[in-house]
Amino acid sequence: MLHYILRRVLSTVPVMGIVAFLVFSLLYLAPGDPASVIAGEQASAADIERIREQLGLDRPYLIRFGEWLWHIMRGDLGVSVFSSIPVTQLIVQRLEPTVSLMVYTLILSVLIAVPMGVLAAWKAGTSIDRAVMTFAVLGFSIPVFVIGYLLAYVMALKLGWFPVQGYAPLSSGIGPWLRSLTLPALALSCVYVALIARTTRATMLEVLNQDYIKTARAKGLNQFPILFHHALKNAAVPVVTVIGIGVALLIGGAVVTESVFVLPGLGRLTVDAILQRDYPVIQGVILLFSFLYIIINLIVDIVYTIVDPRIRY
Amino acid sequence: MRRRDVLKGVALGAASLALPKVVIARPASVLRYMPGADLAVLDPLASSAFVTCYHANLAFDTLFGQDTKFNPHPQMVDGYVVENDGKLWRLVLRDGLKFHDGEPVLARDCVASIKRWGQADAFGQALMAVTNELTAASDKEIVFRLSRPFPLLPAALGKSSTYVPVIMPERQALQSRSQLISDPVGSGPYRYIHSERVPGQLTVYEKFADYQPRADGVSDFTSGPKIAHIDRLEWRWIPDQSTAASALQANEIDWWEAPLVDLLPLLEADPNIVIDTIGELGDMGIVRFNHLQPPFDRPEMRRAFAKMVSQTEMMQAMAGRTWDDNVGFFTPESPMASMEGLPIAQSEPNFAEIKASLAAVGYKGEKITVLDPPSSYRIHTLTSMLVDQMKRAGLNVDVVALDYANWAQRRTNRDTPENGGWNLVATLLPGQELWDPAGHIALRGNGGDAWPGWPTSPGLESLRDEWLQSPDEAARADICRRMQLQAIQDLPYVPAGRWTTPTAYRKGLTGVSRHIPIFYNLKIER
Incomplete structure (x- = not known):
């Protein structure tokens, strides 16, 4: 039984990896981003672009995914872009x-x-x-x-x-x-x-x-x-x-x-x-x-x- | 674990239900307020959301305040002198000003804060454009050396609408604007409590014991003495409107900023609830063209189109109660407003004639992409009416439904509609922002730097510059009259009417401000 539980727990690692990839990719492909929400109704395009750059949303997919995965593997889920709370x-x-x-x-x-x-x-x-x-x-x-x-x-x-x-x-x-x-x-x-x-x-x-x-x-x-x-x-x-x-x-x-x-x-x-x-x-x-x-x-x-x-x- | 132990635990748990309630020491007075939207961004210069503007006015202080008629009065400033034909301004801070972290407010904090604000705000940018030098001559004295007179300097530094020229510690003000301030330190009568924040749910402020209100003047809007009568403010965000209505009725919240019009009869029937219209300037509907893409890159097309935007129809659908049609480019109550060139469209447009005039200016049935965010009910209602009018005028409309985040992002795309851009959006701005040209972002004609829609109008820009330098109100009103005529020619947007949204609070709340929710000088009795 112990062997079975251990095997099942270990099998979560690839499953979580697939989930991580899918979640990240879906969000990457989904339209809209937080910069326009942060900037609000009266913001200019330049304001929104400045926030996008700050959030790193203008960087290539692979770099963003790699960085995120690296942090996840170290137990760091990142920081909320709105509240700056981990x-x-x-x-x-x-x-x-x-x-x-x-x-x-x-x-x-x-x-x-x-x-x-x-x-x-x-x-x-x-x-x-x-x-x-x-x-x-x-x-x-x-x-x-x-x-x-x-x-x-x-x-x-x-x-x-x-x-x-x-x-x-x-x-x-x-x-x-x-x-x-x-x-x-x-x-x-x-x-x-x-x-x-x-x-x-x-x-x-x-x-x-x-x-x-x-x-x-x-x-x-x-x-x-x-x-x-x-x-x-x-x-x-x-x-x-x-x-x-x-x-x-x-x-x-x-x-x-x-x-x-x-x-x-x-x-x-x-x-x-x-x-x-x-x-x-x-x-x-x-x-x-x-x-x-x-x-x-x-x-x-x-x-x-x-x-x-x-x-x- | 033995069964007997489990039973013992359950019995103890059940017994605790019957225990008398533990009396928790509560502050003397608490106001539970539900804002019109969640306070997502705390950095007062990072978001133009109205709720962030309310937060800025609450937790921060400004050098000048405004009375209910938007006239500036010294607030943090004790006094000021103007020299060198209006090109040298010396502002002296009053005694006893402290930040919420206990540090004194110094002139260098103010200089750094004004510079930060001057990057974000249109009025601030205009002030900075004529500022040769902004320095702290001492701990108390701020000096502006201008290239030309700027008589509206107190008005600029006292504005209470987005973006508020708040004073923050130099270390925060010097932080890159790219970096959001998530734990803001202000010097206003209420202190933001970071440790109690639950994003998307709760924001807490407490009376700042060291705040020194002005000793002179009359409390009026953001001017005069700011007295914190209530010890603790809890901003509770309730995303569901029905739940919010029940919470107000059940005395679980005290003040609901913007109830749905549909729920007003329910709230009015409750004798413990007061329905009050504090935002008398209301919101102004806006039909915004994308000036970079055909067919609205041509002014004659915009002018033909504008004839079909019936403000009456838009407002009947939007407000149901208190609304105004036949409004121009400025808030009707403003001394800057006039009837010059109005109405742009009739209450009941002749759509057959409009169809013909659209054809006459070269409309050949091209698809017109309109962005619609159904989750944002006010923008969605305006958009739905607009689309209906467009269809009656024979236009080929392509409505793209998006959630708000996507709508807000796509609106900044300057490309063709086929490549993720757009032709038209309906939206709104608060009447306070459209009071005069200073903060009127929809009336700018500065092309690529303008609010999405990117109109280019040298005429509007030149009149705005003239207005900023104008010494008296009569002259400024005349410039605004000319600006309206210019706007009707260039049409950066089409005005779509004005409506007000009532607020609802429980009886016992007194001193509720006009225009926007202001929490100092407010009293509560339970």
Whole structure:
């Protein structure tokens, strides 16, 4: 297993190299540059050209790429062209809200979706099943920002239970931290709940029709241990896969959710950087997301061996 | 880890939710302000963004200030004398001026700052062009030796619009302009707090305890005593307009600079919110030609085209509420504005006639490339109306939709549209910038050095020079009248109307300035 993990970790190096090349090249080819955004509406062409030169945007592609790669290899992601703050510092500054949001959403989603899926499979064909599936369809269909606006309007503006926007760091206490994250996490978890609930239901239906479940029922076991001990464990591999894949959804969803709820996270950082063409920040954040995605896939593969002992690497 | 330990941890976490809130010591007063755009650039001379101009007026001080009618008054300057027939100016700094790092403000800081500003600003460039020598005669005295009289020197050094002639420490002012200043040190009544900045989210300023307001004069716009009544200012950028509206209603922000017109009825219905039009000079619509590329390289084509730009239609789509049509090249309230030569186009143009006149000046259906940034709603609205009018006039329009960064960059491309250039853009400039020829970048005719569009008009340039040297307002107004007539002939651009955007703040905020958000002399009661 250790050998496998080591091999997988080492395999991230060429993958990250390809990602780095693609990200840099795409940004190079994309029209627009930060100089015109920095200079503003009233700037002359000469002003913009002066800033382009200062940023080194007038230099050849290969020189820029080589320099950037050299710095990356030394752990230096560069400096934001707007704020002059190192990209690493910006990422660290924005990591807490995004990680908090993702973890909270993940916990919330799994806690809601897995029982929902199990319940729907157990009561397949009944009104409970149809209600769960209706929720799943709605969760997939309604855009995150619409759910976000609705939640903010009802639960923040009308009822006053939560703040409309903003983020309270963990250092300000668990209460304020949870209050600031609950609405964004609820909005973001809708699609995720729908995805996990549907997958759980489908795999549970398959498992519940197997002979060993029928035997357990015949032995007079209660429904609860049958569903959650015998069936769910064997239905877990596809569910774990979906949870892993869903992290990519969360990253995408966090971009929208952080904008609607004004969370100073990595999603907002990415959007702002793209709109401003802040190249070092875009490159740094995408590299980080790629790395996280590879690591999450590795964790998912390791979890397989825990939930299904037949799987060996 | 044992299950019991995990359960214990969860129980402790849950219990902490029920604990009484920890009372955090807060400053006596905080203003939470949402600007019209994110403050992306802190260097006051690097970006012409309006929000950077507000930041410049807040964290920095200027030698002269302006009253609400844009008349200059001494601010950092205690007094000044003019000698040698207006060619020698001696400015003396007042006592007690300090930078936010605790260092005293010296004349050499001012000299370096003025020189830096003189490279960036059009008014500054005009002043520097007649300055033979700018020196610090002592720690307190700044001396200008000019080649010819420049009566507008106090107005130049007191302007509050882009680029503001801010005073910064010599070490920052001498820094290359190519290098952005990311941790600016000013000497204004509020101090920028670099350690609390979250780019794209939060900018914080605190009252500068060592600031010495003027002892004389009346507080009016950027002139007179600048009193910081509020201890802490938090500029919170909320990118989503609906969220901003909810935040204002929920008392999570105090002041929203520029709400969407569509959201005004919602905010007006809230008895705790005041809707106020502080930017009475508003924004002026501009239809800018690329003078380097056909067909708008020919003045007769520009003049035929200008007849179809109905300001009424443009403003109805743009503002919905408070707008003016039939405006010329200067802000209507300015003493420099006149009705000379107006209107350029009728409210309801006769498009059949315009089509014929375009054909008569040689338009043969060539494709006209118009740049449109849909993400920038104000420019997009103006562009959409322009395109509609062009289609009704029978022009062959090619609309190129781009995001703002790309739009801004492509606008500087002087090449043909096929090679990444353009023929037309619709845009806007604040009315304050179009008050007179000094900062009116759209009315320059200096060719390749001009604002994108690059018009060449020796007539406009010569009149501008005459205006800068003119000794009194009546003479200056007459020159502007002639400038308008010249502009209607050369058409560096077509005026597209003027509109104002209301601001929204919670009740309890008093002393809100006119024109642009100014944070000193402002009070808040909760």
